[in-house]
Amino acid sequence: MIRYALLINPQAQGAYFKDTLSVAQAEFQAVIGDEAIEHKPVGPFHFFHANLSEVQLKQAIRLSFVQGVFQVEADQLIPLDCEADFQLHDDFVFGSKYRGKTNEHLTQLLLNVGLANLPTQNQPINILDPMCGRGTTLLWALRYGLNAKGIEQDVKAVDDIKQSLKKWTKLHRQKHKILEGFIGKANKKGLGKFLEFSTNDQKMRIINGDSRDAATLIKSEKFDLIISDLPYGVQHFTTDKTRNPLAVIDECIPGWKKALKKNGAIVLAFNSYIPKRAELIECFENHGFKAQAFTAPHRMSESIVRDILVLKLPE
C-alpha cells in the first residue's frame, strides 16, 4: 500500500457546495471501501490522504471529486502523471450548457456509486436513464465505455442532443454513426422518436416519451443500472405538472423494475424536500425494492437539499 493525496477538484464545489467534503467521503467509501481517509487542507487546496492499492488508485482517479493524485513521501507531495482512461473528449459531457442540466460531477458520482453496487461479473454493462433530459448520464456512460439508453418527455431533447453531438464529433474528429427513427409508428408529436449514437464500440439511444411507458419504449431490454436525476419539483416539472414527482415515480416503478436485471441497482438523485427520503424509500419498498444505506445529502439552495438513494431487489 502506498500513501496518496487526492486533490479535491474545486469544480466539485459547484456540485456539492458546502457539503463537498462529506459527499466526497461518502463516494470514497462507497467506491473504494472503509479505508481511513484524512482531510488535509494546504492553503487553498483540499486533499484526502489514504493508503491505496494499485486497483484502488485506478478507482480513485475516477471519483467525481478528484482533480489529480499525488504520492505522499514524508512531508512532500509528488504529482502523479495519471489520468482516467475515458473514451470520449470531456466536451461531450461538460461542453454543452443548458437549463436543467444535472451537474456533471454529480452525474459521475451516480455512475460510480451504481457501478460499485454491481457484482463484478456483470459485463458488458448497460445503463438506463428513464428521465434523461439532454443526456448527461448517457454521455458519461459512453465515456466509461458503457452502453446507455434514455427516455425523456421533452420533445426538443432529441434534436438538442443531435445538435451538440454534431458539434463535438466535428470538433474532436470523433468517428461515429447516428441513426434516427421511431419506436412504433412515426407521428408528428414525436412520441417514440429516437436518436442512436454509436462511437468506438458503444451505443447510446435517447427516446422521446413518458417514462411511465418505459415497458413499451424499451421493450424487453434489461439494464444493470437505472440512474436518474429526478425532476426537482421546483425547477423541473413532471409530465403531470405536479410539484411532487412521487406520484409519477410510483407509476414508473413497475416499468423500471421490469427493465432492471436481477442483480442490478437503481441510483437516484432527488430533492429531499419533495419527496422526503423516507417517502421515496416507502414508494420503492411498496414495489419490492430494498433501500441501501448510501446517502450524500448536500444543500444546493434554500429550497433544494439534494440526496442520493440506491435501491436493489432482494436476492
Ligand SMILES: C[S@@+](CC[C@H](N)C(=O)[O-])C[C@H]1O[C@@H](n2cnc3c(N)ncnc32)[C@H](O)[C@@H]1O
Ligand atoms: C433533473 S432533469 C434531468 C436532467 C438530465 N440529467 C440532464 O443533465 O440533461 C429531470 C428530467 O425528467 C424529465 N421528466 C419528468 N417527468 C418525466 C416523465 N414522466 N417521463 C420522461 N421524462 C420525464 C424532465 O423533462 C427533465 O428533463
